[in-house]
Amino acid sequence: MAIYRAPLRDMQFVLHELLNVESTLTALPGYQDANRDLIDSVLEEAAKFAQEVLFPLNRSGDEEGCTLVDGKVTTPKGFKAAYDQFREGGWTGLDCDPTYGGQGLPKTLGFPISEMNVSANMAWSMYPGLSHGAYAAIHAHGSDEQKATYLPPLVDGSWTGTMCLTEPHCGTDLGLIKSRAEPLGDGSYRISGTKIFISSGEHDLADNIVHLVLARLPDAPRDIKGISLFIVPKFLPADGGVGERNPVSCGSLEHKMGIKANATCVMNFDGAVGYLIGEPNRGMSCMFTMMNAARLGVGMQGLGLNEVSYQSALAYAKDRLQMRALTGPVAPEKPADPIIVHPDVRRMLLTMKAYAEAGRAFSSWLAVLLDVEDRAEDTEQRQDAADLLALLIPVAKAFMTDNGFETTNHGVQIFGGHGFIREWGMEQFVRDARISLLYEGTNGIQAMDLIGRKVLMDQGAKLRKFTKLVHRFCQEQEGRAEMAEFVAPLAALNKQLGEVTMKIGMAAMQNKDEAGAAASDYLRLLGHLVYGWFWARMVAISLPKADEPFYAAKISTARFYYAKLMPETHALIAKLATGAQPLMSLDQDHFAF
Known part of the structure; x- marks a missing residue:
């Protein structure tokens, strides 16, 4: 059966060891109290709600669905009670403006809570999630009267x-x-x-x-x-x-x-x-405030379903007995070995683990950038954060949801035939994950937005702000021999991305279809650079603590990512080199059946 426990230890590693959010947040006006104790206590309470209230409603909610009678929609049994409890706990206004009844906490806290709620019950999580987007749009663009009328009840969840x-x-x-x-x-x-x-x-x-x-x-x-x-x-x-x-x-x-x-x-x-x-x-500029928040939220859906599918598949793989390990019995006292001994099962589990942990690091960093953009006193710091967010929001939405759909499919595969049966819960994650590639702009649209508006339109200025971060990290790690296996391929990919970008830009000046043809592969290429950067950074932190199991697992998972997932970039670069011609040369009348 599907299981879920909030990955608090990994969330704490990302927030406190990787991103050091306490020092960043407490330096921002209004967030002086956002220390580690506060952050951890909030996340622990959110975890209890996700695990104990939302997750038990996930399968029953899927089975029952919503009903429409005489224009009134009824949500599944338990959904309203869960929402009322969510409201009473103050969760609807966690990072909202205190002027309108919010708690005024950083947006950085909202992302791990969003992940937990999605993992526990994606369909339920969408009700308060969309409300927060409406709050953000009215808060940013509404008149004083509109804010006074609509924000307090949106903040308190009524x-x-x-x-x-x-x-x-x-x-x-x-x-x-x-x-x-x-x-x-x-x-x-x-x-x-x-x-x-x-x-x-x-x-x-x-x-x-x-x-x-x-x-x-x-x-x-x-x-x-x-x-x-x-x-x-x-x-x-x-x-x-x-x-x-x-x-x-x-x-x-x-x-x-x-x-x-x-x-x-x-x-x-x-x-x-x-x-x-x-x-x-000017409605589109106003709506983009909501759409950008929604696109990041959809990226979190990919991550949340990745995580719950991974946890469920891991538990099953440790318990399910099938055949013997190729190198000899691992559990000779049992009639067969657990399937986690088999290389192909480990390939799928490690893919799920690697994408989830890198996605958690990436999304948490984006959350910090949101707070910096919103609160930093230094104008240049705010602009840098805004530019990085503009560049990477399409990557967060598309790369994280593509990976989420892939990993939920891995979850079904690990369960074998049982994964195809509804009572085990794994097929629901696949069905729920599929929408995340479609709404708030399909992933193809995200890719076109990235290459067209975010990269080529400003001649790569935003992109260079990110690649300079990667370059700086690689330079800082040059003296550590134990980091060479990560730094060398990361630096090479960073350089290749710049070269590929220039070639696409030159080709698109002659034929705009070149940018469209490159878009999806280009987004995935940049996604791997982002994840590779975060995995290398996590390794740099983990190496001195490698005798502890948590950090040893980080290093091993990073090695898997670099050995088995990041090499996809070689194929992507080869495909990008072929341009638009293989896609556009076939006459549309020849698409026959």
């Missing part, structure tokens, strides 16, 4: 939030949206249109749902520059609570492959009252 972008005829190309916003003359608007694939669009967990809706004003340009963002509540606010029902409704629930316990809705806006956020026709 209201939840959504983001409403996709329509039946358009997903990624939001310039095609048809939803309309007609001014009513009193500062409000009448919103009409249909949105699809709206996670947490309707449910019974909260008193109100605040929809953030993209729509087009009557005189707006007919492309993406003519989109505005509106607050459209399920119930109109009244006297600090909820008043009249707004004409926004759930038309149907999507019948999905996974995340069945999250209400993914078709939402109909039938002249609903909405309120403009920010400036007219």
